[in-house]
Amino acid sequence: xxxxxxxxxxxxxxxxxxxxxxxxxxxxxxxxxxxxxxxxxxxxxxxxxxxxxxxxxxxxxxxxxxxxxxxxxxxxxxxxxxxxxxxxxxxxxxxxxxxxxxxxxxxxxxxxxxxxxxxxxxxxxxxxxxxxxxxxxxxxxxxxxxxx
Amino acid sequence: xxxxxxxxxxxxxxxxxxxxxxxxxxxxxxxxxxxxxxxxxxxxxxxxxxxxxxxxxxxxxxxxxxxxxxxxxxxxxxxxxxxxxxxxxxxxxxxxxxxxxxxxxxxxxxxxxxxxxxxxxxxxxxxxxxxxx
Numbered sequence: 674x675x676x677x678x679x680x681x682x683x684x685x686x687x688x689x690x691x692x693x694x695x696x697x698x699x700x701x702x703x704x705x706x707x708x709x710x711x712x713x714x715x716x717x718x719x720x721x722x723x724x725x726x727x728x729x730x731x732x733x734x735x736x737x738x739x740x741x742x743x744x745x746x747x748x749x750x751x752x753x754x755x756x757x758x759x760x761x762x763x764x765x766x767x768x769x770x771x772x773x774x775x776x777x778x779x780x781x782x783x784x785x786x787x788x789x790x791x792x793x794x795x796x797x798x799x800x801x802x803x804x805x806x807x808x809x810x811x812x813x814x815x816x817x818x819x820x821x
Numbered sequence: 822x823x824x825x826x827x828x829x830x831x832x833x834x835x836x837x838x839x840x841x842x843x844x845x846x847x848x849x850x851x852x853x854x855x856x857x858x859x860x861x862x863x864x865x866x867x868x869x870x871x872x873x874x875x876x877x878x879x880x881x882x883x884x885x886x887x888x889x890x891x892x893x894x895x896x897x898x899x900x901x902x903x904x905x906x907x908x909x910x911x912x913x914x915x916x917x918x919x920x921x922x923x924x925x926x927x928x929x930x931x932x933x934x935x936x937x938x939x940x941x942x943x944x945x946x947x948x949x950x951x952x953x954x
Contacts, residue, residue: 704847705878706840709891721890730885730894731878738849756864760873762947764898770891815900 676786676793676818680751685781688740690804693775697735698728705729718772728771733801737812740779741799745816751783753795754818761794761815768808776804784813791820823931823954829887829920834879836871836905837913844875858909868908873901876916876944880937883918884950893953895930900946905939914939920950929953 695715702712710717711727718726746755771777778801785796799812841855850872853860861869877899885891907914916939923932935948 701847704840704843705875705882706834707878707882707885709882709885711891721892723892727892729878730881730891730897731874734848734850734874760901762898762900763874763877764896766896767894770894 675788676752676795677750678786680783681786683751683783685741685744685748688736688779688781691736691739691777691779693728693771693773693777695726695773698726698732698771698773701732701735702729705731723770723772725773728773730765730767730770732771733765733799733810733812736777736779736801737799737814741781741797741812742814744781745783745795745797753816757819759817759819761817763815764813766811768810771801771809775809777801777809778804793818793820823922823925825922825924827922829883829922829933831920832879832883832886832918834916834918835913836875836879836907836916837911838869838907838909840913841869841871841875841907844872844878848872848874850874866904866906868906870904871907871914871916873899876901876905876937877948879916880918880935880945880948881950883920883935884933884952887920888952894950895953896949896951899935899937899948901944902946903939903942903944905944916944923949925954 780800782798784798787794795816797814801810920933920935923934925931931954933950937945
């Protein structure tokens, strides 16, 4: 079933608050095998001017997967077939790094839907803001749903 | 002093099945094509493949190791053009990462072009980092 093109511009309700903790950052840094001290050691992060440990750039995927992707794959009206979906591209624009102590909320939007050569393409955007409304990062993914 | 044409120190990393299981748990991406040969085969893949975002994470490390402070990364993007196939053995898959400063801009940022190769072929397309220099 093709994606419903009327979903272009659709926004999903803002997520709950995600409390970024030092241990989750450390777990993610360990999982990508990155020994960077600023992901683990508060003093190392402070020496570079950060208020607390910072997260690796792609840590944002924890929020993207949990809220943005979850919103579209569980939306029956959109008609996205998860089993046929692959990740086409990913981009991040950072105002600043995610850091321990952040309270973040994710606002999810469908920016584009198009069909080409029997495949559907969807651009999914996640605006990730602090609880106070400060933009921390914008993440965009192209999702490709391969034709049957 | 960073100038156009500078090469970043290269990085070669092995990706093993256990790394993918650990990444799945930490990132909350539990798609079975990244840990289950049966499911990978059913969707037409030659075997379990690494998460595109795992490859993008280690390619990001090429840049952040060079920067010193990962907080100087302002934009990061990549296309996933070929899979990294991760065999069920102790060797895993070798991913080779290189990067070059493409240009340094008036606004105090620079563009870094990243190349990620597996088995001699590029796996990330248009892998670009914009950094504060």
